[in-house]
Amino acid sequence: MNKYHIITYGCQMNEHDSENIAGLLEAMGYVYEEDPYDSDVVVINTCSVRENADKRFFGVLGQFKKKRRNDPDFILCVCGCMPQQPRIVEKINKQFSWVDIVFGTQNIAKFPELLEKRIRTGRRQREIIDNNPVIDEQEMKPKRMFRHKALVNITYGCNNFCTYCIVPYTRGREKSRMLQDIVREISCLAADGVREVMLLGQNVDSYRDAVGHDFADLLHAVNDIDGIIRIRFMTSHPKDISDRMIDCFRTCDKLCHNIHLPVQAGSDRVLKRMNRHYDTARYLEIVDKLRAAAPDITMSTDIIVGFPGETEEDFEATLDIARKVRYDSAFTFIYSPREGTPAARFTDQIPDEVCHDRFDRLVDVMNSISLEKNLEYKGRTYEVLVEGVSKTEDNAYAGRTDGFKLVNFTSDKTPDEIIGTLVNVQITESKTFSLEGVEVERN
Numbered sequence: 001m002n003k004y005h006i007i008t009y010g011c012q013m014n015e016h017d018s019e020n021i022a023g024l025l026e027a028m029g030y031v032y033e034e035d036p037y038d039s040d041v042v043v044i045n046t047c048s049v050r051e052n053a054d055k056r057f058f059g060v061l062g063q064f065k066k067k068r069r070n071d072p073d074f075i076l077c078v079c080g081c082m083p084q085q086p087r088i089v090e091k092i093n094k095q096f097s098w099v100d101i102v103f104g105t106q107n108i109a110k111f112p113e114l115l116e117k118r119i120r121t122g123r124r125q126r127e128i129i130d131n132n133p134v135i136d137e138q139e140m141k142p143k144r145m146f147r148h149k150a151l152v153n154i155t156y157g158c159n160n161f162c163t164y165c166i167v168p169y170t171r172g173r174e175k176s177r178m179l180q181d182i183v184r185e186i187s188c189l190a191a192d193g194v195r196e197v198m199l200l201g202q203n204v205d206s207y208r209d210a211v212g213h214d215f216a217d218l219l220h221a222v223n224d225i226d227g228i229i230r231i232r233f234m235t236s237h238p239k240d241i242s243d244r245m246i247d248c249f250r251t252c253d254k255l256c257h258n259i260h261l262p263v264q265a266g267s268d269r270v271l272k273r274m275n276r277h278y279d280t281a282r283y284l285e286i287v288d289k290l291r292a293a294a295p296d297i298t299m300s301t302d303i304i305v306g307f308p309g310e311t312e313e314d315f316e317a318t319l320d321i322a323r324k325v326r327y328d329s330a331f332t333f334i335y336s337p338r339e340g341t342p343a344a345r346f347t348d349q350i351p352d353e354v355c356h357d358r359f360d361r362l363v364d365v366m367n368s369i370s371l372e373k374n375l376e377y378k379g380r381t382y383e384v385l386v387e388g389v390s391k392t393e394d395n396a397y398a399g400r401t402d403g404f405k406l407v408n409f410t411s412d413k414t415p416d417e418i419i420g421t422l423v424n425v426q427i428t429e430s431k432t433f434s435l436e437g438v439e440v441e442r443n
């Protein structure tokens with residue numbers, strides 16, 4: 001049996017791409033191997049978003065050089081956002097020419113053909129395209145990470161060009177899948193035992209298919225699918241979120257009361273330079289509307305500190321909006337330039353020590369709000385969809401509330417009995433990033 005291993009960096013889009021790649025490899029007869037150094041094929045699915053992404057990526061590539069030299073049948077493949085940048089492919093070809101296969105984010109379906117060609121001819125394969133007009137998910141048979149929940153792409157690419165972001169350059173212009181294709185895919189998933197779907201797009205709020213269905217239409221259509229009990233989505237963009245979409249929190253009973261709504265900064269001046277197309281007043285108006293539609297909604301966000309030109313006053317405005325919204329959780333980042341983006345050319349970059357000081361202050365504020373919010377859960381009982389055994393607590397299971405709170409809890413049930421089911425959990429302890437509890441009988 002030939003064995004494969006996939007190393008995945010980055011967002012849920014990449015995770016889902018890796019599920020698709022795993023499905024393609026298994027259809028070719030490969031089996032999953034835990035140890036990359038004991039595998040016949042290794043795929044590195046890369047991300048360009050994180051700080052020092054290039055350095056880390058080339059470091060990981062270098063670690064396979066010895067195996068590649070000692071084992072002529074070993075095949076190393078690189079895909080994801082990195083190879084969509086010509087300078088990266090040039091560097092791979094010059095300095096890491098022993099990499100066997102390089103393919104882009106938009107031609108994953110061609111991977112089996114490239115692998116077969118590499119095996120047959122022994123020649124290295126490179127296939128990177130921009131803006132593939134047709135991405136046929138129906139042809140993919142992803143090997144899903146979970147039995148009971150699934151990631152489902154609804155759009156690809158992004159048209160927004162936030163000045164700090166590399167994604168529009170690596171994933172191409174935005175394309176929406178047809179509503180009926182998404183519904184067909186989710187209906188099959190439901191028949192296969194999936195209970196929760198996460199609808200994925202760089203900006204789900206700009207979803208519009210070729211016959212004019214928008215994101216609210218899609219949510220209603222998914223809400224009607226038998227067998228699905230929870231619907232989530234990621235990521236929203238404040239500039240495109242509509243009142244019709246917000247109203248879905250009232251009208252779609254399966255839509256989880258949780259939203260990830262990136263704010264990025266609390267200063268209108270910085271938001272403008274980021275090319276985000278909303279100001280803080282508009283953002284806060286959306287938050288109010290969401291809370292009116294679903295008073296128990298939980299919210300998370302992304303925040304960048306140290307964006308070029310950010311003054312102390314701008315940063316205080318970010319702390320201010322964080323305190324006003326009182327997010328349940330936040331992904332906080334120190335700005336770091338991405339080659340090829342407009343912000344990387346801004347001349348007023350912020351010194352490292354200022355960035356780190358602001359970052360620490362922001363994390364303190366965010367964490368104390370998260371803990372305060374989690375303390376409100378103590379003593380109450382919540383429905384939890386069980387994901388698996390706990391990674392942090394011995395003899396415990398882990399699951400998520402409707403509001404996406406991570407709960408580690410104890411139960412008398414066996415993994416086979418409980419994983420993938422909804423159980424009632426009484427919360428006994430609240431931490432900053434998770435809750436603890438014990439399963440209790442349903443009323």
Ligand code: SF4
Pocket residue numbers: 158159160161162165166167168202203237
């Ligand atoms: S919306 Fe902005 S931050 Fe998000 S992927 Fe598009 S360009 Fe990047």
